[in-house]
Amino acid sequence: MLAAPIPDDDNERLAALRALLILDTPPEQRFDKIVAFASQEFDVPICLISLVDERRQWFKARVGLEPCETGRDIxxxxxxxxxxxxxxxxxxxxxxxxxxxxxxxxxxxxxFYAGAPLLMPGGHAVGTLCLIDTRPRRLDAVSMAILTSLRDLLAEELASAPVEEAPDV
Known part of the structure; x- marks a missing residue:
């Protein structure tokens, strides 16, 4: 198994991820709907919105998988x-x-795995919209175009999500 290399600009990518203030937040219906639709559209048993920090991939939304995170190294x-x-x-x-x-x-x-990088303004990929199956398969050009469109919509949603202010104590 080959762990993914850590890119030179990973600190900038991590800053873009942290700026979203989304890691470890509760499930949200708007993201749950996206993975449910993608799972059905692509007929895959597992679909995730995965956000990759320095040590793990954390799943903001998931269909067909119980754990909420796994190690980045795998x-x-x-x-x-x-x-x-x-x-x-x-x-x-x-x-x-x-x-x-x-x-x-x-x-x-x-x-089978298909991961569409979620690009934020500035070009950093903070995670993926991914499709997973327990059998080998391919994606045709139409499916690739649909996945690209879903990824782009999801990235826009992440980038424009309202940031809740912390309550004054």
Whole structure:
């Protein structure tokens, strides 16, 4: 298993993520609806909005997966945020980066992964909208276009989300 490299500008990316004030917040219906739609649209058992910080990937919304986070060192999303566009792994068993990953060899037994980087203003990917299946598969051009559109809408929603002020004490 090859952990994703840490890019030189990761501190800037992490600052963009922290500025969203979204890590470890409760579930929100607007994000839950997106993953529910994507899971159904792409017919995948697992769909996530994953945000990648320095040590983990945390799931703001999820369908089909119980844990709310996993380590960055084993995350597919840690690789996807380094890509300029959607990262597709058609069969994780056949991909040297992931073949012995515990998320492939054990629960949830990932075989297919498609991660669309969530780009914030400034160009930093703070996480992904990702599709996961337990069987190998491909995405055709139409599916890639739909996933790109969903990713762009989600990134806009994240960037424009109202920031709640902390109450005065």
């Amino acid at each position: 995350s597919f999303c840690g690789h996807a945020i380094l890509q300029p566009d959607i990262m597709v792994v058609e069969d994780a068993h056949a991909d040297a980066r992931f073949a012995d990953n515990p998320l492939v060899t054990g629960d949830p037994f990932i075989r």
